[in-house]
Amino acid sequence: MNQLQPIDVSKAAPQGEAFVKVENLRVKFVSRDATVQAVNGVSFELDKGEVLCVIGESGSGKSVMMRSLLRLHAKKRTVIDGVMKVGEHDITKVDERTMQSLRGGTISMIFQEPMTALDPLYTIGDQIAETVRRHEKVSNEAAMKRALELLELVRVPSPERRLKAFPHELSGGLRQRAMIAVALSCKPSLLLADEPTTALDASVQIQVLVLLRRLQKELGMSMIFVTHDLGVAAQIADKVAVMYAGRIVEYGNVHDVLMNPQHPYTRGMLSSTVKGQARDKPLEAIPGSPPDLRALPPGCSFAPRCRFAVPSCLVAMPEPIADGEGHMARCVRVGVENADLRLDDRMLAPA
């Protein structure tokens, strides 16, 4: 038992400099009325070629965290603290010029709604070529040729015709593929995907997931994938981070987190996901709704909705506790003897 000790998630990763390093990231939105604490101390590391899935409900800060990596928030109203490093670039420190060449070049992003993310007035080909020309000194023709190759890469049927199509002429699945093509146009080493399959049909969702996984492997990209669907995470993730109220409450290998969840919130998410439950019984939903980020309570943010909550939960946010394999959870009951929750037996066995 005495092997249990609070450790930093970032240190749970193997030694050596990771490709993406986020340490104690805090993002606050300040306005005259209130201060919204959207991200409250997030740390993680990601190696080259790894896929991290960030899971959480709306309002858990997962998208805000990701947009901070591209510095997409309005400067005036956002306060960002902490360290964000991608490769040799320190995202919090680089000047705006460098940042602009990073966006779309080294780091690029796929958004949830392809219809609003693509420009309705330009053809798909123009939009891909524009990104290529912005980052590389190539002629218009060469950029267009590249656009065609990219459409072939993302398996758009009859790409020559689709190059000249406007976004509204494509189906949801093709539009999302076109957006992936834009994002991949300059061979990014980090791809951020913000719920790219949520707005799609189940049959198209799986096509896009299979495609993304294949491209990620072939191009050797790192990927941070935000979703609220655990089934999607199971399909694509190497590592999973579960976020709640701006903090990572559980982190680990996809297998550990989904098959052996430790935090009550992760367990609640799993049990409330409809998946062949008995039809005559109510679903085990998590009661209540997420906390107001304008006034976060001092203790564990999940405690008010947690059925394992004890008085000590309300005092302070529990420290992260991890086992030897880097599976981490922030819950006071994890690893405590005779509790309902424990990390797996590997760590409980005497050394």
Add this chain to the structure above:
Amino acid sequence: MTFDIAPATKADLIAEDPRDRGGPAQPMLIVERLKKYFPIHAGLLNRKVAEVKAVDDVSFFVLKGETLGIVGESGCGKSTLARLLMHLVAKDEGSLVLDGDPVGERRGVSLNALRRALQMVFQDSYSSLNPRLPIQESIAYGPRVQGDSAKQAKQKARDLLEQVGLRPNLYGQRYPHELSGGQKQRVNIARALALDPRLLILDEAVSALDKSVEAQVLNLLQDLKERFNLTYIFISHDLHVVQYISDRVLVMYLGQVVEIGPVDEFYRNPKHPYTKALLECRLSMDPDERVDAAPLAGDPPNPVNPPAGCRFHPRCPFAEEVCASKAPALGNVLQAGADKHLAACHMVIAGSGHTKAPTAELARA
């Protein structure tokens, strides 16, 4: 002499409903040969050049107290079907029978009465509420239009807010933008219930919600169904959710019904290749069970110009010559019982000419 007295069944309970006219065995809604073609106008004279066959010859029925799940990819016509049932768009052909009475005919149910009996909950919880009305007034609006006094309508709205789990004193005066997605969808459900409907059409009502909120709303729906004696038509593309909530499932493809059957049988033994592929698209929670190839390639074909024969044949792995030339028939849905499992596929029709079809003798035996 002893009598076996059966305990009260679902049908008995429904018979006690004072609004019931046709009796417990009369389906709540019968839809017969419903059609809707949207014209496409083009050219200088704005002539009709083509039409989108959004709903093409759809027949089915919904029993009292049951939940009928309708599934299909986007563009298959499931939402148009819902709008046709609500008379939000005019149908081209076909008839509706509500609890034994034909709709829109003399001596039948008037449109006004139909809209009281049928209510709908839409997918986008925000755009379906009036942003300039407090939610309590949004809910009271329907009863006011249908003749309640302001006071009655307000009381009703407050009761309904309570029923869907929102405290009226706290939430009644709020505007839609002050609520979360799950709360807005609860308001939409309350508003749909305000006219005492008998059949609720839920068009992707939980699809836009987070999974944890989705579970809460599904539980609420199950609960309300019993409390208000409701019948549901549940439209969704999430087959996990449909399995949980439905008694029977109907699959649509390009405006047509391709399979219909009781839920357990449907999930255990899907007959149509399209249904099988849809079921394979469900994602597993186990990272070891990853899918390497998408079960369904491409998008559904253009409904303006659907493929000849079976509309699924260009995407079907079992397609043969007969599939391209002849459209398979689903059979008579209205005459088959609710326990029958039907599919429009040449592979299940005896003697259809498909190599996998059962022979005529086998089918008879």
